[in-house]
Amino acid sequence: MIRVLVADDQALVRAALAALLNLEADIEVVAEAHSGNHAVQQAHQHQPDIALIDIDMPDGNGLDTTFRITTEIPHCRCIIVTTFGRPGYLRTALKAGASGFVIKDTPPEALADAIRKVHSGLRAIDPQLAEESLLVPDCPLTEREITICQLLLKGTDAKTIAKKLFITAGTVRNLFSSIITKTGTTNRYEAARIAHSYGWL
Structure with missing residues (x-):
């Protein structure tokens, strides 16, 4: 058995x-x-x-x-x-x-x-x-960027993300830019959705 x-x-x-x-x-x-x-x-x-x-x-x-x-x-x-x-x-x-x-x-x-x-x-x-x-690239996001994408999918705004992660608003903006670049998207919400659809989150 x-x-x-x-x-x-x-x-x-x-x-x-x-x-x-x-x-x-x-x-x-x-x-x-x-x-x-x-x-x-x-x-x-x-x-x-x-x-x-x-x-x-x-x-x-x-x-x-x-x-x-x-x-x-x-x-x-x-x-x-x-x-x-x-x-x-x-x-x-x-x-x-x-x-x-x-x-x-x-x-x-x-x-x-x-x-x-x-x-x-x-x-x-x-x-x-x-x-x-075979068609999906390896995840290019860092652990912090993955966390930010997860928070974005929950509707969390930039100010709250900064408080939750104990980082400055400027750092959050920089991380948004990095996520957008790495996913080849035009805004942070689209980037988070793409990351989720690929199973990176």
């Missing part, structure tokens, strides 16, 4: 995935988790072969969680299962140690096949997303 952990902050999604996978003769869902930290705890406790990890979770997003699980429990291989089919996320997930990347609208039988493939030592990556990832 392939022992599987399902980590997703939405209870209905967790339950549906577990129910579908438990119908497979060679797959058993041995644990479920509702957050990043909970997923790591459950992985330590139940020692699954495969962990299905959502990206958008509280207390440690799926990418950080994947890194922790693959580092702390090397025999457990991680597959990202997410609605966020962005090429940048795929690259980051692979760097974090993920062995698979599957979109949530994937048919159940395809997800089961991905689990078997990864369990056998191979990778399982959505083919369209893999192709798109």
